[in-house]
Amino acid sequence: MSDIPLSEILILGAVLFSIGLVGVLTRRNILVLLMSVEVMLNAVNVTLVGFSRYHGWNEGHVLAFFIIAVAAAEAAVGLALVLAVFRTKGTVWIDELKLLRR
């Protein structure tokens, strides 16, 4: 149970974070963009859980709990914004969203 090296856990977190970053920087569909943000937040949680396993502290789990709460709030507001934007502009491409007015 305790023989997973810390470096491998952190590498998993780093790779997941980079995949999320690729998604945020290259994909133009706002729905896939929000999903990539979820992957990035998840990667940070992996890192936190790995560190707290190595120190035996529960504080990392509490912090990961708060990140999950923030991710849920972000998804709810972000998807509501997607719906509102789709009603006014009729598009989900962030390249076409240049104006704050209609």
Add this chain to the structure above:
Amino acid sequence: MSAAHLIFYVLGTGAVLSSALMLLPNTGRNPIHSALWLIASLFCVAGVYALLSAHLLTALQIIVYAGAVMVLFTFVIMLLNLSPSEIQEPKLSPVKIIGGALSLFVLGKLTTAIALVTQGARPVDLHHHAYAEFGTVKAVGKMLYTSFMVPFELASVLLLVAAVGAVVLAKKSLHYVDAPEPPPAKLTRLAHRPEDAQEGTPPDSHGGHH
């Protein structure tokens, strides 16, 4: 290599592969396919939490992420009902190449930092009596309700505000969303200026009566 280490490799590879498949042009072009790959990735990460004896987070990951957030995503995707022409991702552009290169650079920097940090790191022995409650719902819950009381309450306020905000934003009867009244006259004039010029009758021609 022990069984736990092997399972970690399987779950980690699964998480990385399904996140990558979420973004690749062939498998991730349709947002609903992306959402399904993301669910697979989140389940693999939940397995990694279980391997690291984070009991509460394993449950929360499945309940909150796979249960609530992903249902919201699939619901919105199906509500939007995008046609195949609307989900056609644009071709490779210089911005995308720069974005990919930047991500690779970040990954390289993170890897070197990890190699520096983790030298000689040894995990604590969970069989020791001091760590008997590590990661359990009881221990983390007790910490949430004592040391982290104020942040916990603030998180509940954040979720409440987010829920109300989402309802307000997605409501159909917002006046600027429906816009039953026509735009102001000045804007109409500006919008139809080419047609006015073609007609040859200026709108204020009655001014020549006297």
